[in-house]
Amino acid sequence: AQSVTQPDIHITVSEGASLELRCNYSYGATPYLFWYVQSPGQGLQLLLKYFSGDTLVQGIKGFEAEFKRSQSSFNLRKPSVHWSDAAEYFCAVEGSGDKLTFGTGTRLAVRP
Amino acid sequence: DGGITQSPKYLFRKEGQNVTLSCEQNLNHDAMYWYRQDPGQGLRLIYYSQIVNDFQKGDIAEGYSVSREKKESFPLTVTSAQKNPTAFYLCASSIAGGFYGPYEQYFGPGTRLTVT
Numbered sequence: 550a551q552s553v554t555q556p557d558i559h560i561t562v563s564e565g566a567s568l569e570l571r572c573n574y575s576y577g578a579t580p581y582l583f584w585y586v587q588s589p590g591q592g593l594q595l596l597l598k599y600f601s602g603d604t605l606v607q608g609i610k611g612f613e614a615e616f617k618r619s620q621s622s623f624n625l626r627k628p629s630v631h632w633s634d635a636a637e638y639f640c641a642v643e644g645s646g647d648k649l650t651f652g653t654g655t656r657l658a659v660r661p
Numbered sequence: 662d663g664g665i666t667q668s669p670k671y672l673f674r675k676e677g678q679n680v681t682l683s684c685e686q687n688l689n690h691d692a693m694y695w696y697r698q699d700p701g702q703g704l705r706l707i708y709y710s711q712i713v714n715d716f717q718k719g720d721i722a723e724g725y726s727v728s729r730e731k732k733e734s735f736p737l738t739v740t741s742a743q744k745n746p747t748a749f750y751l752c753a754s755s756i757a758g759g760f761y762g763p764y765e766q767y768f769g770p771g772t773r774l775t776v777t
Contacts, residue, residue: 558701581763592751592768600763639703643763647692647711647755648719651703
């Protein structure tokens with residue numbers, strides 16, 4: 550069975566600083582990987598996805614993620630964080646039957 | 662505007678009562694999903710349906726039931742057998758399930774259920 554680990558429960562960065570959110574996955578076959586963002590009390594919005602091909606994927610809102618098979622990682626990055634990026638971020642891996650397995654999330658706070 | 666609607670946004674029920682959460686999509690998606698979200702636990706899959714009149718249990722189906730009589734609708738009933746029903750419930754859909762993937766899932770705004 551697949552699993553996802555997001556080791557950082559809570560991260561605080563200053564506005565304008567760079568950001569990296571960590572995600573490690575466990576899955577026996579080729580993984581399909583996703584990053585979603587959730588504002589408080591809202592649904593999830595897809596930031597980006599990796600299915601195959603180029604290991605560096607670009608997403609919305611200036612986010613990117615790099616798939617590293619050797620490290621079983623799919624870390625999310627942004628070069629300069631904006632106050633509006635404060636939210637909770639979820640990494641997910643898709644297994645059989647299009648079922649998503651989510652990590653426990655990383656809550657991002659942005660310091661003015 | 663295409664999307665997923667969940668109603669109501671907030672729902673309050675007394676313990677021992679069944680309650681049904683609505684999920685409707687006009688994206689013409691075949692697959693629909695129900696997740697439960699608790700603080701610090703991420704999202705956990707309750708039930709999913711890849712086609713009308715068919716659905717499968719997810720990881721935490723006990724105490725829940727669903728139906729899929731129409732492509733656009735996938736209501737979730739939280740029964741009195743669910744021991745800890747207070748949570749945030751999210752519905753999602755994707756273009757096709759099962760053999761045609763992968764496809765990303767699109768999420769509704771969620772329903773917060775409080776049972777006292």
